[in-house]
Amino acid sequence: MEDLPARPRLRGLHRASALFIGLFVLLHMANHLAGLSGQETHIAFMAEARQLYRQPFVEVALVCLILWQVGSGLTMLVRGWARRTGTVAWLQSASGGYLAFFLVNHIGAVIAGRTVFGLDTDFRFAAAGFFAPPWHWFFAPYYFLGVLSLFVHVGCAAYWSSLASRPALGTALLGGAAGVGALLAALIVMALSGALYPVAIPPHYLATYGQ
Template structure:
């Protein structure tokens, strides 16, 4: 998994990731990547609460609803939701721009994992947020039952199970790659491996929960 410091992640306008071994790469970060990262920090607060909050569904739909209502109390405030959705749009736009700009220089497994996971996140977020907002517009409560419906409507489970699994896995992989670039030698490969392992576990648990495996 280790890559040469000249390798993958030098995509932006010849700003190289040429830090000597052991030097954090953060100082070599061009502007758009920094903005993508800053917006990710804001978004991460919502996403962590959102994705981990779904784990409450393991204890049943009622428990999930309690957590959802509590979180909605924060992110459905108009200003907060406007900032959140703005960050989602910016994250996708900046991410896709980074993806395109880096197309010629991208080398190595980690850079490709970051690119592919980012591309999937962009696709997922487009479908996911549009579906949620459209349903809300029609007065639907976009709760656990809404999210799980596809997994209980054959043959749609063949779409929705990989759709959700890959979303959670891609998120963990994408953040794992970011850790990889920003940690020191010796910490980076274990951090990425841990992120991938957490991704598989979390994604598997959430899809199993949505599919009703934990229901009595």
Template sequence: MLHKLHRISALLISLYVLFHLTNHVIALYGVEAHIRFMEGFRPIYRATLIEPILLLCALFQVGSGITFIVRRWGQRRGFFDHAQAISGGYLAFFLVFHVSAVLYGRLVQGLDTNFFFAAAGLQPRAYPIFFVPYYTLAVVAYFTHLACGLRWVLQKHLSTQFLNRAAGGVMTVGFILGLTIVSTFSGTYYPIALPSEYCLNKC
């Protein structure tokens, strides 16, 4: 039952992640394009009924994911089995840290947690040595966990060779996407002028 609830919760979160990552890819076309897409999407995921459900799903994913890691400690075999546990562990860390930071920014600092909120830590005068791997690994971990989960679900229906190649392909896409998003928010493709309220250090 816990596995089934974990998958249902993961599906709900993935619907949000799909739009969230799309939003970040749109940033390739500029800050204004990113914010415009985000403002059109926000009324959905910040709706009174939907946002609490997403937050509860995130908490449940963290708790159930850690439970699975602990239960199967020392029992995992093979690359994908270990990759699923490692990526799940990182996602649990990221969800706790990132959701807490966003809620703190919104509710305590009174910031609009938009493009500039995410880009702030990636600027040269801020803390890119932490935030570059932090964000990149989050995208890699998500695609890795997704690939390993689907590989496990489909193992009775498709050949191991095909599933291994497909999982490897999905993980590669995650790595490329993670680097692309972080490069964009770092100011690689166009200059980013942070408003003063977003500066973590001297702008």
């Protein structure tokens, strides 16, 4: 028997802010999908997408919402620890916990890349770690699990939403989300690491890794 997470008000606010963050993440994932056909396509797509999210108001709102998302998520993770039962509840907690770790590091790296190192945080910034050994051993699982966790976490929410009325649909949605997430995560890591097409990283990106 699966146990629904408690604290409905906190969970409701966590879901509401996820909807706004989700608009950016959809665009961001579309950017990475476009990038499967080439480094230049990724960079060109991002140049267009930045017209939308690189407005100061949008960026500040996005970062604030993500901080709220991470804080409220970790609060629910800790508060419900002792009474959490069932595979899906634990899958939701594990994927949420990893997303919190990923997002704090990811946004911190993007902000530091822009402000401290003066880099254009485009495809080359994301891919540089794959060409600065031994950092590829960190970045491959780091990015793979980031994308997979996102899909699994959303899949868990879909599971809980359909549990009461159509439980089989919920299981199918969660399984489908995990499958699509794993495939997309693998393709993105392959693109960044140069397995799909040749990738060129300028020396000043590699210099941040002491290479």
